[in-house]
Amino acid sequence: MVPSGFMKLEAFRLTTNGKLDYESLPPPRSQDEQEEVQYVAPRDHTERLLCEIWSQVLGVNRIGIDDDFFEIGGHSLLAAKLFARLDEAFGRSLPLGVLFTASTVRSLAERYRSTLEPTGRSVIVPLRTGASLPPIFAVPGVFGNVICFADLAHELGSEQPFYGLQSIGLDGTDAPVGSIEAMAKLYLKEMESIQPHGPYVILGACFGATVAYEMTRQLLAAGEEVGFLGLLDPTRREGNIAGKNPESTPRIFKRLAAFRTLAVERLQLYREEMRRLGVTDRINYLASKFRALSGFVGNKNAFKGVDRELNQIEVYRANVLALDRYRREPLNGRLRTLEVFQTTRPGRVNVRDRIHWRAFWDGPIQQHQVPGKDSGDMLSRENTRVLGALLARRLRLAFCAFQQQDCAERNAQSCREETVP
DSSP: OOOSSSOOOOOOOBBBTSSBGGGOOOOOOHHHHHHHHHHHOOSHHHHHHHHHHHHHHHSSSSSOOBBBTTTTTHHHHHHHHHHHHHHHHSSSSOOGGGGGGGGBBHHHHHHHHOOOOOOSOEEEEEEOOOOOOOOOOOOOOOTGGGGGHHHHHHHHHHHHEEEEEEEEETTSOOOOOHHHHHHHHHHHHHTTTTTSSSSSSEEEHHHHHHHHHHHHHHHHHHHHOOEEEEEEESOOOOOOTTOOOOOOOOOHHHHHHHHHHHHHHHHHHHHHHHTTTTTHHHHHHHHHHHHHHHHHHTOTTHHHHHHHHHHHHHHHHHHHHHHHHOOOOOOEEEEEEEEEEEEEEETOOOOGGGGGGGGOOSHHHHHHEEEEESSHHHTTTHHHHHHHHHHHHHHHHHHHHHHHHHHHHHHHHHHHHHHHH
């Protein structure tokens, strides 16, 4: 679906009937002409290595240093695969969120050339900054990585500031947070550096919808105002072991459990792949795996990609456990609207799986249907266009309501001041 080339025009000419005049469009340049104009070759070893890995992961024959990852077919799943390869090649683990500020080979190469390591454990990742609209703060699904919001941030446009709130533990430096309440408190503290006071706009996808809900509850309890709470395919899973204290298992045992999970999943994958092969191909398949395993010996960077996967599994397990410990409490305070964006889930009747929101909030609630089988599918490719258009429309209505209420409050304040003797 990615066009082979782009041409910039000052305006589209229209016919007398107001339709696009196709005859007036200039002939497109050939692919060779476009590449000659747009392609910039790598200039050093770092850029050459990046271009080579990008080409392999994205399936694009030739990568220039000014090609943008998201514009040439990159998405969240490919980003994870890309950085696993880069971890091994460079011996350094950069967060996936770096793609939002360094989405070209040229800019990403600068990050790898830099000897400065990121300090602190900031969980807030700017996907889009600037502009004058109220910023969106979004919590991703159970894997905790904000890269899943890449397409949605793009669909909402450059005028919409968009910040992702990423799980602690993805870099392996700190242990994951063990409760929904603690995650919400941490995220709210990070948000204050961007927007000290409400009304806030908060989104959450699946697991992240539960965290977004708890963030809203804590904000309302503190007397703050939430203008828009959007829950994208919220999970019903919660409270299975509510009331139990977080386990005190040493982290080393949790890492071992994550490694066991990774090993089992890999073996299952290999078995499924071998099942589709003939006898000769199975022998060649096993031989290739043994050669790959032998390549790990003496290669100090070989396990960097594995480390990233272990961190991801550890975060996943901690987030699922946090869901099971969480018990949802009602919302009380200044929440202007709660909107639920539910997937259609083709072929599945899921009415009983949905949460009865009236039990938790007696204010305005809007429910929407969006294509997709789950939150990940809702946030990818064509489905994101539908969600983005709907969400943009709902946000515009909410922003207009913000302005009208602010205007009414200012007028009321002005009247009170005029009547003071």
